[in-house]
Amino acid sequence: MRHYLDHAATTPMHPAALDAMTRQLTVVGNASSLHTSGRAARRVVEESRESIAAALGCRPSEVVFTSGGTESDNLALRGTYASRRDADPRRTRLLVSEVEHHAVLDCAEFLVQHEGAEITWLACDADGRVAPETVRAAILADPGSAALVSVMWANNEVGTVQDIPGIAAMAHELGIPLHTDAVQAFGHVPMDLAAADVELAAVTAHKLGGPVGVGALVVKRDHTLVPLSHGGGQERQVRSGTLDVAGIRGFAVAVEQAMLDRETESIRLAALRDRLVGGAMALGLGIVPGGEWVAGDVTGRLPGSAHLLVPGCEGDSLLYLLDAAGIECSTGSACQAGVPQPSHVLLAMGLTQEQARGALRLSLGRTSTEDDVQAVLSALPAAVERARRAAGTSDTAPTVGAA
Numbered sequence: 267m268r269h270y271l272d273h274a275a276t277t278p279m280h281p282a283a284l285d286a287m288t289r290q291l292t293v294v295g296n297a298s299s300l301h302t303s304g305r306a307a308r309r310v311v312e313e314s315r316e317s318i319a320a321a322l323g324c325r326p327s328e329v330v331f332t333s334g335g336t337e338s339d340n341l342a343l344r345g346t347y348a349s350r351r352d353a354d355p356r357r358t359r360l361l362v363s364e365v366e367h368h369a370v371l372d373c374a375e376f377l378v379q380h381e382g383a384e385i386t387w388l389a390c391d392a393d394g395r396v397a398p399e400t401v402r403a404a405i406l407a408d409p410g411s412a413a414l415v416s417v418m419w420a421n422n423e424v425g426t427v428q429d430i431p432g433i434a435a436m437a438h439e440l441g442i443p444l445h446t447d448a449v450q451a452f453g454h455v456p457m458d459l460a461a462a463d464v465e466l467a468a469v470t471a472h473k474l475g476g477p478v479g480v481g482a483l484v485v486k487r488d489h490t491l492v493p494l495s496h497g498g499g500q501e502r503q504v505r506s507g508t509l510d511v512a513g514i515r516g517f518a519v520a521v522e523q524a525m526l527d528r529e530t531e532s533i534r535l536a537a538l539r540d541r542l543v544g545g546a547m548a549l550g551l552g553i554v555p556g557g558e559w560v561a562g563d564v565t566g567r568l569p570g571s572a573h574l575l576v577p578g579c580e581g582d583s584l585l586y587l588l589d590a591a592g593i594e595c596s597t598g599s600a601c602q603a604g605v606p607q608p609s610h611v612l613l614a615m616g617l618t619q620e621q622a623r624g625a626l627r628l629s630l631g632r633t634s635t636e637d638d639v640q641a642v643l644s645a646l647p648a649a650v651e652r653a654r655r656a657a658g659t660s661d662t663a664p665t666v667g668a669a
């Protein structure tokens with residue numbers, strides 16, 4: 267039997283979303299066509315837009331459909347960088363948190379290499395959280411050069427939830443637009459864009475029970491973006507391309523389900539997460555949680571996010587050993603030229619390279635059960651022992667600093 271604990275990578279589609287999407291796939295119609303089938307497709311898109319906007323707390327006209335989180339992040343950064351610099355050529359500075367996903371990090375680096383941008387890194391604390399004061403100080407260092415602030419709502423590795431309303435208030439007061447990558451947050455923690463006045467927010471369907479390949483960028487009405495794709499002028503001229511009507515319908519139904527279930531699911535998942543983290547710590551293997559872990563907490567950390575630091579191991583070895591035991595999870599870190607790199611998120615949180623190496627991300631979702639948790643706890647001792655032998659550290663006393 268397989269145990270899937272990688273819901274932060276992608277989570278199974280909700281049956282209601284799958285049903286709505288597959289039905290829609292049987293219907294022809296381009297939402298830009300003027301005939302009856304086209305108008306019917308347009309209606310599906312606009313109704314979906316309305317329900318996604320209601321869940322986000324924004325206006326329907328502010329939802330720009332994209333192919334997912336990566337495209338939304340790229341559109342937010344590149345589109346805003348271009349519009350802000352067009353308005354004032356001194357605005358070349360991107361203020362980016364150190365714990366962002368690569369969709370933001372690599373896009374910012376692209377702008378440095380090709381468009382003359384500079385990056386001011388926003389440091390985080392030991393839990394991966396960026397203080398609004400840090401954002402304020404970074405803007406005030408040279409307000410005239412600041413193009414955009416980018417801080418994610420919730421982290422994809424350690425699950426830390428940021429104080430986006432606080433950061434947004436700070437950025438607003440100083441007149442600098444804020445983008446938030448809300449890919450991991452949407453549907454999992456309370457998010458209200460009406461209250462947190464951000465200019466831009468990236469979301470994606472496949473992290474909350476919708477299909478892969480569809481997402482949205484929320485763009486505040488008065489925010490100007492230079493488009494990345496040019497053509498038919500769909501989506502307020504910001505994102506040309508024929509709309510994926512069935513995918514958008516699946517996205518909307520998944521969002522509706524996620525909103526209905528969010529409160530009860532978050533309590534259920536946090537309880538499973540806590541048994542997983544507490545149980546792993548009690549194995550006597552020196553395992554500690556990565557990031558802030560407060561039992562029962564459903565707002566400071568994503569309810570389904572468990573992250574373990576296993577001393578004396580390579581995360582990748584553990585991942586393959588657990589996979590062989592039927593457990594599917596991830597390390598959260600990237601590979602460069604086939605060599606596993608310690609996670610930039612853990613390094614930003616102050617862990618050493620050594621401590622960051624034995625990282626395991628175990629993420630829970632709608633289909634997770636107590637059985638999954640027990641399977642991990644049963645498989646960990648043997649997997650850790652073998653991974654330590656492979657790393658030649660089985661004789662050393664396992665120690666990991668406070669995470």
Ligand SMILES: Cc1ncc(COP(=O)(O)O)c(C=O)c1O
Pocket residue numbers: 274275333334335336337339367369418420421422447449450470471479481
């Ligand atoms: C925080 C974050 N941002 C962006 C993305 C990219 O989203 P997508 O897979 O929809 O392109 C991911 C996916 O892992 C993510 O976790």
